[in-house]
Amino acid sequence: GAGVSQSPSNKVTEKGKDVELRCDPISGHTALYWYRQRLGQGLEFLIYFQGNSAPDKSGLPSDRFSAERTGESVSTLTIQRTQQEDSAVYLCASSVTGTGWAEAFFGQGTRLTVV
Amino acid sequence: DQQVKQNSPSLSVQEGRISILNCDYTNSMFDYFLWYKKYPAEGPTFLISISSIKDKNEDGRFTVFLNKSAKHLSLHIVPSQPGDSAVYFCAASLLNYGGSQGNLIFGKGTKLSVKP
Known part of the structure:
Protein backbone atom coordinates (compact mmCIF):
# COMPACT_ATOMS: atom_id res chain seq x y z
CA GLY A 1 0.00 0.00 0.00
CA ALA A 2 0.91 3.64 -0.30
CA GLY A 3 0.97 4.36 3.41
CA VAL A 4 1.48 2.76 6.80
CA SER A 5 -1.35 0.36 7.50
CA GLN A 6 -2.42 -0.76 10.96
CA SER A 7 -4.91 -3.43 11.91
CA PRO A 8 -7.31 -3.73 13.49
CA SER A 9 -8.44 -0.12 13.55
CA ASN A 10 -10.43 -0.79 16.72
CA LYS A 11 -10.13 -3.54 19.28
CA VAL A 12 -12.20 -4.12 22.40
CA THR A 13 -10.88 -6.83 24.68
CA GLU A 14 -11.59 -8.15 28.13
CA LYS A 15 -9.15 -7.54 30.93
CA GLY A 16 -6.65 -10.37 31.16
CA LYS A 17 -6.80 -11.35 27.49
CA ASP A 18 -3.87 -11.11 25.09
CA VAL A 19 -4.00 -8.86 22.01
CA GLU A 20 -1.90 -8.53 18.88
CA LEU A 21 -1.64 -5.31 16.94
CA ARG A 22 -0.25 -5.31 13.43
CA CYS A 23 1.68 -2.71 11.46
CA ASP A 24 2.48 -2.85 7.76
CA PRO A 25 5.07 -0.16 7.04
CA ILE A 26 5.65 1.58 3.75
CA SER A 27 7.55 -0.75 1.44
CA GLY A 28 11.28 -0.19 1.67
CA HIS A 29 11.14 1.59 5.01
CA THR A 30 13.61 -0.15 7.28
CA ALA A 31 12.95 1.91 10.41
CA LEU A 32 9.72 1.25 12.31
CA TYR A 33 8.40 2.87 15.48
CA TRP A 34 5.60 2.07 17.90
CA TYR A 35 3.99 4.75 20.04
CA ARG A 36 0.88 4.91 22.15
CA GLN A 37 -1.38 7.81 23.01
CA ARG A 38 -3.58 7.52 26.05
CA LEU A 39 -6.59 9.77 26.37
CA GLY A 40 -5.52 13.39 26.81
CA GLN A 41 -1.83 12.47 26.73
CA GLY A 42 1.00 12.87 24.26
CA LEU A 43 2.77 10.32 22.10
CA GLU A 44 4.57 7.83 24.33
CA PHE A 45 7.47 5.99 22.69
CA LEU A 46 7.35 2.19 23.01
CA ILE A 47 9.91 0.58 20.73
CA TYR A 48 11.97 1.27 17.62
CA PHE A 49 13.14 -1.23 14.99
CA GLN A 50 16.02 -0.88 12.58
CA GLY A 51 15.44 -3.74 10.17
CA ASN A 52 14.36 -6.72 12.25
CA SER A 53 16.24 -5.76 15.38
CA ALA A 54 15.17 -3.35 18.11
CA PRO A 55 18.04 -1.12 19.22
CA ASP A 56 15.72 0.79 21.52
CA LYS A 57 12.93 -0.91 23.42
CA SER A 58 13.22 1.32 26.44
CA GLY A 59 9.66 2.54 26.20
CA LEU A 60 7.93 -0.82 26.67
CA PRO A 61 6.02 -0.25 29.93
CA SER A 62 6.24 -3.78 31.30
CA ASP A 63 7.16 -7.35 30.41
CA ARG A 64 3.56 -7.83 29.29
CA PHE A 65 4.50 -5.85 26.18
CA SER A 66 6.59 -7.32 23.38
CA ALA A 67 7.10 -6.61 19.70
CA GLU A 68 8.71 -8.31 16.79
CA ARG A 69 9.40 -7.55 13.20
CA THR A 70 10.04 -9.98 10.38
CA GLY A 71 11.33 -9.63 6.83
CA GLU A 72 12.13 -6.00 7.53
CA SER A 73 8.43 -5.49 7.00
CA VAL A 74 5.46 -6.34 9.17
CA SER A 75 5.64 -5.72 12.89
CA THR A 76 3.42 -7.11 15.62
CA LEU A 77 2.96 -5.55 19.05
CA THR A 78 1.68 -8.05 21.59
CA ILE A 79 0.15 -7.14 24.92
CA GLN A 80 -0.37 -10.05 27.30
CA ARG A 81 -2.87 -10.11 30.15
CA THR A 82 -4.26 -6.73 29.18
CA GLN A 83 -5.12 -4.21 31.88
CA GLN A 84 -7.46 -1.24 31.73
CA GLU A 85 -4.52 1.16 31.74
CA ASP A 86 -3.42 -0.36 28.43
CA SER A 87 -6.40 1.33 26.76
CA ALA A 88 -4.95 3.78 24.25
CA VAL A 89 -4.42 4.45 20.57
CA TYR A 90 -1.37 2.52 19.42
CA LEU A 91 0.43 4.24 16.54
CA CYS A 92 3.01 2.81 14.19
CA ALA A 93 5.35 4.84 11.99
CA SER A 94 8.03 3.97 9.45
CA SER A 95 10.85 5.78 7.72
CA VAL A 96 13.64 5.06 5.28
CA THR A 97 17.08 4.47 6.70
CA GLY A 98 20.07 6.34 5.50
CA THR A 99 22.45 9.00 6.62
CA GLY A 100 20.70 11.84 8.33
CA TRP A 101 17.12 12.47 9.17
CA ALA A 102 14.18 10.91 7.39
CA GLU A 103 10.51 11.75 7.79
CA ALA A 104 8.49 9.22 9.75
CA PHE A 105 5.08 8.42 8.29
CA PHE A 106 2.35 7.35 10.70
CA GLY A 107 -0.51 4.95 10.33
CA GLN A 108 -3.98 5.81 11.59
CA GLY A 109 -3.53 3.79 14.72
CA THR A 110 -5.31 0.98 16.55
CA ARG A 111 -7.71 2.09 19.25
CA LEU A 112 -7.52 -0.49 22.04
CA THR A 113 -10.16 -0.56 24.72
CA VAL A 114 -9.77 -2.93 27.65
CA VAL A 115 -13.02 -3.55 29.51
CA ASP B 1 11.56 12.59 32.91
CA GLN B 2 10.37 14.36 29.78
CA GLN B 3 13.06 15.19 27.27
CA VAL B 4 10.69 17.18 25.04
CA LYS B 5 8.18 19.48 26.69
CA GLN B 6 5.24 21.42 25.37
CA ASN B 7 4.02 23.38 28.35
CA SER B 8 0.88 24.82 26.76
CA PRO B 9 -1.80 22.15 26.34
CA SER B 10 -3.95 24.50 24.29
CA LEU B 11 -3.87 27.72 22.30
CA SER B 12 -6.70 29.74 20.80
CA VAL B 13 -6.04 32.24 18.00
CA GLN B 14 -8.18 34.40 15.74
CA GLU B 15 -8.16 33.61 12.04
CA GLY B 16 -5.54 35.69 10.20
CA ARG B 17 -3.40 36.23 13.27
CA ILE B 18 -0.13 34.53 14.16
CA SER B 19 -0.06 31.24 16.07
CA ILE B 20 3.08 30.56 18.09
CA LEU B 21 3.58 27.09 19.51
CA ASN B 22 6.48 26.50 21.86
CA CYS B 23 8.64 23.52 22.71
CA ASP B 24 11.52 23.01 25.13
CA TYR B 25 13.99 20.14 25.28
CA THR B 26 16.55 18.96 27.77
CA ASN B 27 19.04 16.92 25.73
CA SER B 28 21.60 19.12 23.97
CA MET B 29 22.61 16.16 21.81
CA PHE B 30 19.43 16.20 19.74
CA ASP B 31 20.28 16.56 16.03
CA TYR B 32 16.93 17.25 14.46
CA PHE B 33 13.64 18.78 15.49
CA LEU B 34 10.27 18.24 13.89
CA TRP B 35 6.69 19.39 14.12
CA TYR B 36 3.82 17.02 13.45
CA LYS B 37 0.16 17.90 13.12
CA LYS B 38 -2.64 15.58 14.19
CA TYR B 39 -6.34 15.66 13.44
CA PRO B 40 -8.75 13.54 15.52
CA ALA B 41 -8.89 9.87 14.52
CA GLU B 42 -5.91 10.26 12.21
CA GLY B 43 -2.21 9.56 12.59
CA PRO B 44 0.20 12.48 12.96
CA ASN B 57 13.38 27.03 8.51
CA GLU B 58 10.44 28.36 6.55
CA ASP B 59 7.83 26.58 4.46
CA GLY B 60 4.94 28.71 3.27
CA ARG B 61 2.92 29.88 6.25
CA PHE B 62 4.98 27.76 8.64
CA THR B 63 8.30 28.79 10.18
CA VAL B 64 10.26 26.92 12.81
CA PHE B 65 12.81 28.74 14.95
CA LEU B 66 15.51 27.00 16.96
CA ASN B 67 17.37 28.57 19.90
CA LYS B 68 19.99 26.02 20.89
CA SER B 69 21.38 27.98 23.80
CA ALA B 70 17.92 28.10 25.34
CA LYS B 71 17.04 24.57 24.18
CA HIS B 72 13.86 26.01 22.76
CA LEU B 73 12.05 25.84 19.47
CA SER B 74 8.88 27.40 18.24
CA LEU B 75 6.48 27.01 15.34
CA HIS B 76 4.94 30.13 13.83
CA ILE B 77 1.88 29.93 11.62
CA VAL B 78 1.07 33.11 9.73
CA PRO B 79 -1.69 33.77 8.86
CA SER B 80 -3.58 31.20 10.90
CA GLN B 81 -6.55 29.50 9.22
CA PRO B 82 -9.44 27.52 10.72
CA GLY B 83 -8.11 24.41 8.94
CA ASP B 84 -4.97 24.69 11.05
CA SER B 85 -6.99 23.67 14.11
CA ALA B 86 -5.35 20.45 15.27
CA VAL B 87 -2.96 19.09 17.88
CA TYR B 88 0.66 20.00 17.16
CA PHE B 89 3.45 17.76 18.41
CA CYS B 90 7.06 18.78 18.74
CA ALA B 91 9.59 15.96 18.32
CA ALA B 92 13.34 15.57 18.56
CA SER B 93 15.68 13.03 17.10
CA LEU B 94 19.19 11.76 17.69
CA LEU B 95 21.33 10.37 14.92
CA ASN B 96 22.77 7.02 15.89
CA TYR B 97 26.40 6.01 15.55
CA GLY B 98 25.80 4.95 11.94
Whole structure:
Protein backbone atom coordinates (compact mmCIF):
# COMPACT_ATOMS: atom_id res chain seq x y z
CA GLY A 1 0.00 0.00 0.00
CA ALA A 2 0.91 3.64 -0.30
CA GLY A 3 0.97 4.36 3.41
CA VAL A 4 1.48 2.76 6.80
CA SER A 5 -1.35 0.36 7.50
CA GLN A 6 -2.42 -0.76 10.96
CA SER A 7 -4.91 -3.43 11.91
CA PRO A 8 -7.31 -3.73 13.49
CA SER A 9 -8.44 -0.12 13.55
CA ASN A 10 -10.43 -0.79 16.72
CA LYS A 11 -10.13 -3.54 19.28
CA VAL A 12 -12.20 -4.12 22.40
CA THR A 13 -10.88 -6.83 24.68
CA GLU A 14 -11.59 -8.15 28.13
CA LYS A 15 -9.15 -7.54 30.93
CA GLY A 16 -6.65 -10.37 31.16
CA LYS A 17 -6.80 -11.35 27.49
CA ASP A 18 -3.87 -11.11 25.09
CA VAL A 19 -4.00 -8.86 22.01
CA GLU A 20 -1.90 -8.53 18.88
CA LEU A 21 -1.64 -5.31 16.94
CA ARG A 22 -0.25 -5.31 13.43
CA CYS A 23 1.68 -2.71 11.46
CA ASP A 24 2.48 -2.85 7.76
CA PRO A 25 5.07 -0.16 7.04
CA ILE A 26 5.65 1.58 3.75
CA SER A 27 7.55 -0.75 1.44
CA GLY A 28 11.28 -0.19 1.67
CA HIS A 29 11.14 1.59 5.01
CA THR A 30 13.61 -0.15 7.28
CA ALA A 31 12.95 1.91 10.41
CA LEU A 32 9.72 1.25 12.31
CA TYR A 33 8.40 2.87 15.48
CA TRP A 34 5.60 2.07 17.90
CA TYR A 35 3.99 4.75 20.04
CA ARG A 36 0.88 4.91 22.15
CA GLN A 37 -1.38 7.81 23.01
CA ARG A 38 -3.58 7.52 26.05
CA LEU A 39 -6.59 9.77 26.37
CA GLY A 40 -5.52 13.39 26.81
CA GLN A 41 -1.83 12.47 26.73
CA GLY A 42 1.00 12.87 24.26
CA LEU A 43 2.77 10.32 22.10
CA GLU A 44 4.57 7.83 24.33
CA PHE A 45 7.47 5.99 22.69
CA LEU A 46 7.35 2.19 23.01
CA ILE A 47 9.91 0.58 20.73
CA TYR A 48 11.97 1.27 17.62
CA PHE A 49 13.14 -1.23 14.99
CA GLN A 50 16.02 -0.88 12.58
CA GLY A 51 15.44 -3.74 10.17
CA ASN A 52 14.36 -6.72 12.25
CA SER A 53 16.24 -5.76 15.38
CA ALA A 54 15.17 -3.35 18.11
CA PRO A 55 18.04 -1.12 19.22
CA ASP A 56 15.72 0.79 21.52
CA LYS A 57 12.93 -0.91 23.42
CA SER A 58 13.22 1.32 26.44
CA GLY A 59 9.66 2.54 26.20
CA LEU A 60 7.93 -0.82 26.67
CA PRO A 61 6.02 -0.25 29.93
CA SER A 62 6.24 -3.78 31.30
CA ASP A 63 7.16 -7.35 30.41
CA ARG A 64 3.56 -7.83 29.29
CA PHE A 65 4.50 -5.85 26.18
CA SER A 66 6.59 -7.32 23.38
CA ALA A 67 7.10 -6.61 19.70
CA GLU A 68 8.71 -8.31 16.79
CA ARG A 69 9.40 -7.55 13.20
CA THR A 70 10.04 -9.98 10.38
CA GLY A 71 11.33 -9.63 6.83
CA GLU A 72 12.13 -6.00 7.53
CA SER A 73 8.43 -5.49 7.00
CA VAL A 74 5.46 -6.34 9.17
CA SER A 75 5.64 -5.72 12.89
CA THR A 76 3.42 -7.11 15.62
CA LEU A 77 2.96 -5.55 19.05
CA THR A 78 1.68 -8.05 21.59
CA ILE A 79 0.15 -7.14 24.92
CA GLN A 80 -0.37 -10.05 27.30
CA ARG A 81 -2.87 -10.11 30.15
CA THR A 82 -4.26 -6.73 29.18
CA GLN A 83 -5.12 -4.21 31.88
CA GLN A 84 -7.46 -1.24 31.73
CA GLU A 85 -4.52 1.16 31.74
CA ASP A 86 -3.42 -0.36 28.43
CA SER A 87 -6.40 1.33 26.76
CA ALA A 88 -4.95 3.78 24.25
CA VAL A 89 -4.42 4.45 20.57
CA TYR A 90 -1.37 2.52 19.42
CA LEU A 91 0.43 4.24 16.54
CA CYS A 92 3.01 2.81 14.19
CA ALA A 93 5.35 4.84 11.99
CA SER A 94 8.03 3.97 9.45
CA SER A 95 10.85 5.78 7.72
CA VAL A 96 13.64 5.06 5.28
CA THR A 97 17.08 4.47 6.70
CA GLY A 98 20.07 6.34 5.50
CA THR A 99 22.45 9.00 6.62
CA GLY A 100 20.70 11.84 8.33
CA TRP A 101 17.12 12.47 9.17
CA ALA A 102 14.18 10.91 7.39
CA GLU A 103 10.51 11.75 7.79
CA ALA A 104 8.49 9.22 9.75
CA PHE A 105 5.08 8.42 8.29
CA PHE A 106 2.35 7.35 10.70
CA GLY A 107 -0.51 4.95 10.33
CA GLN A 108 -3.98 5.81 11.59
CA GLY A 109 -3.53 3.79 14.72
CA THR A 110 -5.31 0.98 16.55
CA ARG A 111 -7.71 2.09 19.25
CA LEU A 112 -7.52 -0.49 22.04
CA THR A 113 -10.16 -0.56 24.72
CA VAL A 114 -9.77 -2.93 27.65
CA VAL A 115 -13.02 -3.55 29.51
CA ASP B 1 11.56 12.59 32.91
CA GLN B 2 10.37 14.36 29.78
CA GLN B 3 13.06 15.19 27.27
CA VAL B 4 10.69 17.18 25.04
CA LYS B 5 8.18 19.48 26.69
CA GLN B 6 5.24 21.42 25.37
CA ASN B 7 4.02 23.38 28.35
CA SER B 8 0.88 24.82 26.76
CA PRO B 9 -1.80 22.15 26.34
CA SER B 10 -3.95 24.50 24.29
CA LEU B 11 -3.87 27.72 22.30
CA SER B 12 -6.70 29.74 20.80
CA VAL B 13 -6.04 32.24 18.00
CA GLN B 14 -8.18 34.40 15.74
CA GLU B 15 -8.16 33.61 12.04
CA GLY B 16 -5.54 35.69 10.20
CA ARG B 17 -3.40 36.23 13.27
CA ILE B 18 -0.13 34.53 14.16
CA SER B 19 -0.06 31.24 16.07
CA ILE B 20 3.08 30.56 18.09
CA LEU B 21 3.58 27.09 19.51
CA ASN B 22 6.48 26.50 21.86
CA CYS B 23 8.64 23.52 22.71
CA ASP B 24 11.52 23.01 25.13
CA TYR B 25 13.99 20.14 25.28
CA THR B 26 16.55 18.96 27.77
CA ASN B 27 19.04 16.92 25.73
CA SER B 28 21.60 19.12 23.97
CA MET B 29 22.61 16.16 21.81
CA PHE B 30 19.43 16.20 19.74
CA ASP B 31 20.28 16.56 16.03
CA TYR B 32 16.93 17.25 14.46
CA PHE B 33 13.64 18.78 15.49
CA LEU B 34 10.27 18.24 13.89
CA TRP B 35 6.69 19.39 14.12
CA TYR B 36 3.82 17.02 13.45
CA LYS B 37 0.16 17.90 13.12
CA LYS B 38 -2.64 15.58 14.19
CA TYR B 39 -6.34 15.66 13.44
CA PRO B 40 -8.75 13.54 15.52
CA ALA B 41 -8.89 9.87 14.52
CA GLU B 42 -5.91 10.26 12.21
CA GLY B 43 -2.21 9.56 12.59
CA PRO B 44 0.20 12.48 12.96
CA THR B 45 1.47 14.00 9.72
CA PHE B 46 4.81 15.69 9.27
CA LEU B 47 4.71 19.47 9.00
CA ILE B 48 8.18 20.99 9.11
CA SER B 49 11.63 20.23 10.51
CA ILE B 50 14.89 21.92 11.37
CA SER B 51 18.44 20.66 11.72
CA SER B 52 20.41 21.54 14.83
CA ILE B 53 22.88 23.46 12.65
CA LYS B 54 20.23 25.97 11.60
CA ASP B 55 18.17 28.49 13.53
CA LYS B 56 15.27 28.98 11.13
CA ASN B 57 13.38 27.03 8.51
CA GLU B 58 10.44 28.36 6.55
CA ASP B 59 7.83 26.58 4.46
CA GLY B 60 4.94 28.71 3.27
CA ARG B 61 2.92 29.88 6.25
CA PHE B 62 4.98 27.76 8.64
CA THR B 63 8.30 28.79 10.18
CA VAL B 64 10.26 26.92 12.81
CA PHE B 65 12.81 28.74 14.95
CA LEU B 66 15.51 27.00 16.96
CA ASN B 67 17.37 28.57 19.90
CA LYS B 68 19.99 26.02 20.89
CA SER B 69 21.38 27.98 23.80
CA ALA B 70 17.92 28.10 25.34
CA LYS B 71 17.04 24.57 24.18
CA HIS B 72 13.86 26.01 22.76
CA LEU B 73 12.05 25.84 19.47
CA SER B 74 8.88 27.40 18.24
CA LEU B 75 6.48 27.01 15.34
CA HIS B 76 4.94 30.13 13.83
CA ILE B 77 1.88 29.93 11.62
CA VAL B 78 1.07 33.11 9.73
CA PRO B 79 -1.69 33.77 8.86
CA SER B 80 -3.58 31.20 10.90
CA GLN B 81 -6.55 29.50 9.22
CA PRO B 82 -9.44 27.52 10.72
CA GLY B 83 -8.11 24.41 8.94
CA ASP B 84 -4.97 24.69 11.05
CA SER B 85 -6.99 23.67 14.11
CA ALA B 86 -5.35 20.45 15.27
CA VAL B 87 -2.96 19.09 17.88
CA TYR B 88 0.66 20.00 17.16
CA PHE B 89 3.45 17.76 18.41
CA CYS B 90 7.06 18.78 18.74
CA ALA B 91 9.59 15.96 18.32
CA ALA B 92 13.34 15.57 18.56
CA SER B 93 15.68 13.03 17.10
CA LEU B 94 19.19 11.76 17.69
CA LEU B 95 21.33 10.37 14.92
CA ASN B 96 22.77 7.02 15.89
CA TYR B 97 26.40 6.01 15.55
CA GLY B 98 25.80 4.95 11.94
CA GLY B 99 24.59 8.42 11.10
CA SER B 100 21.02 7.37 10.49
CA GLN B 101 18.04 8.52 12.48
CA GLY B 102 17.40 6.94 15.83
CA ASN B 103 14.41 7.32 18.04
CA LEU B 104 11.86 10.12 17.72
CA ILE B 105 10.87 11.63 21.06
CA PHE B 106 7.62 13.56 21.17
CA GLY B 107 6.18 16.22 23.42
CA LYS B 108 2.64 15.96 24.78
CA GLY B 109 1.19 18.25 22.13
CA THR B 110 -0.58 21.60 21.99
CA LYS B 111 -4.15 21.82 20.77
CA LEU B 112 -4.52 24.81 18.47
CA SER B 113 -7.95 26.29 17.83
CA VAL B 114 -8.21 28.91 15.12
CA LYS B 115 -11.48 30.81 15.36
CA PRO B 116 -13.11 32.34 12.26
